[in-house]
Amino acid sequence: MEKIRMKTPLVELDGDEMTRVLWPLIKEKLILPFIDLKVEYYDLGIQNRDRTDDRVTVEAAEAIIKYGVGVKNATITPNADRVVEYKLKKQWKSPNGTIRAMLDGTVFRKPIMVKNVQPSVRSWVKPIVVGRHAYGDVYRNAELYVEAGCKAELVVTDEHGVEKRELIHDFAEAGVIQGMHNTDASIASFARSCFEYSLDQKVDCWFATKDTISKIYDQRFKNIFEEIFNLEYKDKFKASGIEFFYTLIDDVVARIMKHEGGILWACKNYDGDVMSDMVASSFGSLAMMTSVLVSPKGYFEYEAAHGTVQRHYYKHLKGEKTSTNAVALIFAWTGALAKRGELDGIPELILFAQKLEKAVVQTIESGVMTGDLAAICSPPALRVVYSEEFLDEIAKNI
Numbered sequence: 153m154e155k156i157r158m159k160t161p162l163v164e165l166d167g168d169e170m171t172r173v174l175w176p177l178i179k180e181k182l183i184l185p186f187i188d189l190k191v192e193y194y195d196l197g198i199q200n201r202d203r204t205d206d207r208v209t210v211e212a213a214e215a216i217i218k219y220g221v222g223v224k225n226a227t228i229t230p231n232a233d234r235v236v237e238y239k240l241k242k243q244w245k246s247p248n249g250t251i252r253a254m255l256d257g258t259v260f261r262k263p264i265m266v267k268n269v270q271p272s273v274r275s276w277v278k279p280i281v282v283g284r285h286a287y288g289d290v291y292r293n294a295e296l297y298v299e300a301g302c303k304a305e306l307v308v309t310d311e312h313g314v315e316k317r318e319l320i321h322d323f324a325e326a327g328v329i330q331g332m333h334n335t336d337a338s339i340a341s342f343a344r345s346c347f348e349y350s351l352d353q354k355v356d357c358w359f360a361t362k363d364t365i366s367k368i369y370d371q372r373f374k375n376i377f378e379e380i381f382n383l384e385y386k387d388k389f390k391a392s393g394i395e396f397f398y399t400l401i402d403d404v405v406a407r408i409m410k411h412e413g414g415i416l417w418a419c420k421n422y423d424g425d426v427m428s429d430m431v432a433s434s435f436g437s438l439a440m441m442t443s444v445l446v447s448p449k450g451y452f453e454y455e456a457a458h459g460t461v462q463r464h465y466y467k468h469l470k471g472e473k474t475s476t477n478a479v480a481l482i483f484a485w486t487g488a489l490a491k492r493g494e495l496d497g498i499p500e501l502i503l504f505a506q507k508l509e510k511a512v513v514q515t516i517e518s519g520v521m522t523g524d525l526a527a528i529c530s531p532p533a534l535r536v537v538y539s540e541e542f543l544d545e546i547a548k549n550i
């Protein structure tokens with residue numbers, strides 16, 4: 153069989169632990185037999201990030217800016233334990249945070265639904281897409297531990313050296329502070345990405361913040377969304393029969409539990425991080441959630457929403473077989489390949505991506521699946537398989 157040719161390389165960002173074990177197997181079993189794969193490879197494994205003082209992460213993001221499409225494996229964001237475990241020079245920043253800061257944009261996470269896994273929230277019969285703002289807030293913060301007897305202030309200095317000050321707290325006892333920021337430009341591109349996604353998928357857009365408490369910060373998000381919607385999108389939404397709806401974050405959390413789904417839920421950075429995990433686990437498993445970073449400048453980065461599946465990796469290191477679900481990683485590849493096909497005008501590449509996704513869904517719906525899905529599927533699984541066997545079954549179905 154002749155392999156499908158590519159024109160432009162995909163930027164491939166490798167990662168850590170169990171997902172690093174699965175990554176080459178996905179390529180070997182499901183992609184390389186069909187595609188004459190062109191990639192530019194960056195090793196974002198924690199050891200290489202440490203060796204290069206994290207330069208490799210910046211270089212990978214620059215390559216995505218150069219070529220337009222990246223596919224990323226899950227990576228460790230080191231905490232104090234990881235510094236000891238991997239003998240790191242320091243607690244490197246989250247690679248996703250670094251990349252998102254360079255590309256800007258919004259992360260859209262959409263569950264992959266299969267017939268034999270019913271969402272634990274019974275009313276959710278359609279996918280809930282979480283649109284996560286991918287810039288700023290707590291992910292680009294400055295933090296300090298404050299000794300007792302100190303006064304903490306916010307200080308803003310303009311170009312003439314004129315200061316504005318706001319007391320944060322007079323610390324009679326020791327404590328902590330943090331400063332966060334966002335920019336009008338980034339919030340505006342977040343709003344536009346969400347409205348564009350809603351129009352493209354013909355789904356309502358819900359947006360929520362805590363503007364009753366955060367009267368300047370969160371209210372800025374609310375106002376920018378409303379301004380852009382009224383000026384640029386109101387008529388288009390009306391014509392498409394969809395709605396934009398703003399409310400408080402607590403109100404959305406309450407409403408969503410009774411809703412049928414089929415909406416885009418636009419979330420600030422932290423809300424999106426947390427809520428997408430909740431939505432994913434209701435729809436089955438973290439491994440059944442796709443994730444794409446859409447940059448306002450036209451760059452795309454596809455990844456899985458889950459992490460490096462550390463617990464499974466430790467079993468793997470002990471020589472035990474694991475039943476780790478590779479679906480989200482596979483969909484990261486199909487998403488990236490299809491986008492490359494779209495940008496480069498290669499319809500066979502798009503068709504291949506669709507067929508691979510279909511083969512994955514068919515495999516699970518035929519009753520063959522990994523342990524995470526077997527625990528929640530109905531009717532019960534016919535065969536619960538190990539990671540590698542699952543990939544072999546999908547390969548058969550292609």
Ligand code: NAP
Nearest residue numbers: 226227228229438439458459460461462463476477478524
């Ligand atoms: P995780 O890797 O997402 O795993 C959390 C748990 O979810 C696992 O222990 C497993 O449950 C289940 N799970 C997740 N993915 C699965 C899969 N593909 N198949 C089967 N089960 C799956 O999160 P974590 O353990 O909190 O984080 C581990 C590392 O990943 C951390 O170092 C963190 O920094 C990093 N991380 C990276 C990203 C990213 O690169 N995008 C995102 C999140 C976390 P059971 O153990 O019960 O089977």
Ligand code: MG
Nearest residue numbers: 424425426429
């Ligand atoms: Mg998360």
